[in-house]
Every structure is written in structure tokens, then in C-alpha cells.
Amino acid sequence: MLTSKQRAYLKGRANGLDTIVQIGKNGVExxxxxxxxxxxxxxxxxxxxxxxxxxxxxxxxxxELAEYTKSEVVQVIGTKFVLFKQKKKDSAYTL
Structure with missing residues (x-):
């Protein structure tokens, strides 16, 4: 579970990211x-x-994606969402 400070940090880091996943008419398959x-x-x-x-x-x-991948939902805004799952070793994010 992310704290509000961790969530704020990740939101800032996600601001410049490109969208790499699109959920269409087939849903979460x-x-x-x-x-x-x-x-x-x-x-x-x-x-x-x-x-x-x-x-x-x-x-x-x-x-649903967070549940399947055991990740955390950082934010949902408009039609976009951000997910986070920290690596066990060599993580680029220090929380």
C-alpha cells in the first residue's frame, strides 16, 4: 500500500511518461x-x-489490472491510469 507521499512522488515521475497500454473494446483480456x-x-x-x-x-x-499483476494503482485521471510495481532488486524508484 502506497502512502500519500509515495503516491505524490510517483505521480510526478509518471507525468512525463508516454501511454504504453490501451484498453479497447475487448476489455482486460x-x-x-x-x-x-x-x-x-x-x-x-x-x-x-x-x-x-x-x-x-x-x-x-x-x-483489475492491478489485481492481476499484483501492482498498485497510483492514479486515475480522465481516461488514463498509472500503475506501479517495484522491483525487488535494482529499483529505479526509492520510496
Missing amino acids: PAVTKQVADALASRELIKGRVLENSPYTPREAAA
Whole structure:
């Protein structure tokens, strides 16, 4: 569980990130979950977007992906969300 200070730090770091995951009309399917898990393993902090034709709201999609990947939802704003999963070793983020 992230504290408010940790969440604020990660929000600042995520501000300059590009969106690398998009949730579309098929929703959160296994292929998307694997893509998110792989991205979190290599990057730790990722930004995603929920398209208008998705059956999920951004908050629902972020929560479901966080549950499947055992990560934390940093923020959900508009159609975008940010997920974080810290590496056990050699993390780029000091919390």
C-alpha cells in the first residue's frame, strides 16, 4: 500500500511518461494482462489509457489490472491510469 507521499512522488515521475497500454473494446483480456505484467517488470511505472469503446471505466480497468499483476494503482485521471510495481532488486524508484 502506497502512502500519500509515495503516491505524490510517483505521480510526478509518471507525468512525463508516454501511454504504453490501451484498453479497447475487448476489455482486460489475458493478452493485455500479460503485456502490462511484462511492462511493469521492466519499467516499474507505466501509464495506460482506456478507449471510449471499452466496456470498462478507467478506474475499473486499473483496479483489475492491478489485481492481476499484483501492482498498485497510483492514479486515475480522465481516461488514463498509472500503475506501479517495484522491483525487488535494482529499483529505479526509492520510496
